[in-house]
Amino acid sequence: MDEDVLDSAASSLYSLGFLESEEQDGARGGTEGFDAWAPWGREGLSFHFSTRDAPFTESTDEIREELTKDPSPPLFKEYKDADRIFLPRYQEDPGRSYREVLYRRRTHRDFADAPVGREVFSTLMAMTFGVKDFIDAQQFGALMLRTSPAGGARHELEAYTVVTGVAGIAPGIYHYNVREHSLELLKEGEFRDSLTRACDSQSGVGEAPFSVVLTAVVPRLSFKYRHPRAYRVMLMNSGHLGQTFVLTATALGLGPFQTAAFNDSAVEELLGVDGVRETALYVLSAGVPAVDANGNAVLSHPPMSLEGSRKARFE
Ligand SMILES: Cc1cc2nc3c(=O)[nH]c(=O)nc-3n(C[C@H](O)[C@H](O)[C@H](O)COP(=O)(O)O)c2cc1C
Structure with missing residues (x-):
């Protein structure tokens, strides 16, 4: 067998954690520290270590030509034939100061x-x-900007919403049409319980008057970034949108919730996406926070009391 092929196979097996290397492990202090990864198994190791130290190359005319020789996947997903609700262009003034929004944000599970x-x-x-x-990305065409940053600026993430309690919006599952600022109806009716079951019956989703499922349209990003490390970028992009969602919800007086604990296949089936070209990444919810008799928001983990701090360990 070709020596290069063997070298490359050995290096892949090494980076996946299946082989040890005297030379490289010596340089980074043996296998010490890998016990921290043990609970995440081979999958966790492979996830991370196979995309470390990616080689970055200068973009050249040849690379740009290669990347743009086929038409790029569309920037916007649309369900052209769906019934739709056009959302108002009027925007509520979030009002709260940046400081207040940052410090007030909590995860809410009661609405x-x-x-x-x-x-x-x-x-x-x-x-x-x-x-x-x-923005005009020249050979790459027009690219949209959102309020959150997105590695690659391809904005591969789509938002779907499962509505049960939004005034003037019939319960159902909708796709958010970014270009139109409209909701495209995919399924009419009450689907909160189905989404909740797909999220392991979590109360934040179970009580919320609406949830948003973030999906990634993979080819929209993989077309431009052809290295596996781009998968990390996709997850980071999803985190950015999640953070913008929870902060904006807080600014608007809503209580946000987020979860990564869901059954991917069940959520994708609910939305009608294939789970391969388009895959669910994040579930976000929000509602008007429930308040107690003193008018304070009900939190499943309220700030620690004196009694609690006496019992707690801080180390
Ligand atoms: C990526 C991510 C996933 C989360 N998943 C869950 C979850 O599955 N269930 C849940 O009850 N809370 C979930 N949370 C909420 C965290 O438990 C919560 O943010 C944390 O306890 C800190 O509380 P705070 O958000 O009120 O500051 C998640 C938060 C993030 C950022």
Whole structure:
């Protein structure tokens, strides 16, 4: 067998954690520290170590030509034939200061029965998932900008919403059409319980008047970034949108929730996406926070009391 092929196979097996290397492990202090990865098994190791130290190359005319010789996957996903609700362009003024938003944000799992206002919901969708502007990326065509950064600026993430309690919006599962700022109806009716079951029956999803499922349209990013490390970028992009969602929800007076604990196949089936070209990454929810008799938001983990701090370990 060709020596290069053997070298490359050995190096892949090494980076996946199946082989040890005297030379390289010596340089990074043997296998010490890998016990920290043990609970995550081979999958966790392979996830991370096979995409470490990626070689970055200068972009050249030849590379740009190669990357743009086929038409790029569309920037926007649309369900052209779906019934739709056009969301209002009016935006609620979030009002709260940046400092207040940062420090007030908490994860909420209890919500009031009150429906979320249509304009509040619409503002949250626009500020988190809508178009902020466009840039001219020359050979790569027009690229959209959102309020969150996105590695590759391809904005491969789509938002779907499962609505049960938003004023003026019939319960159902919708795709958020970014270009139109509209909701495209995929399934009409109550689907909160189905989503909750797909999320391991978690209370944040189970009580929320609406949830948003973030999916990634893989070819929209893999077309431009052809190295496996781009998978990390996709997950980071999803985290950015998640953070913008929870901060914006807080600014608008809503209580946000987020979870990565869901059955991918069940969520994808609910949305009607294939789980391969388009895959679910993150579930976000929000609602009007439930309050106690003193008017304080009900939190499953309230700030620690004196009694609690006496019992707690801080080390
Ligand atoms: C990526 C991610 C996944 C999460 N998954 C869950 C979850 O599955 N269930 C849950 O109850 N909370 C989940 N949370 C919420 C965290 O438990 C919560 O952020 C943490 O306890 C800190 O509380 P705080 O958000 O109120 O500051 C998740 C948060 C993040 C950022």
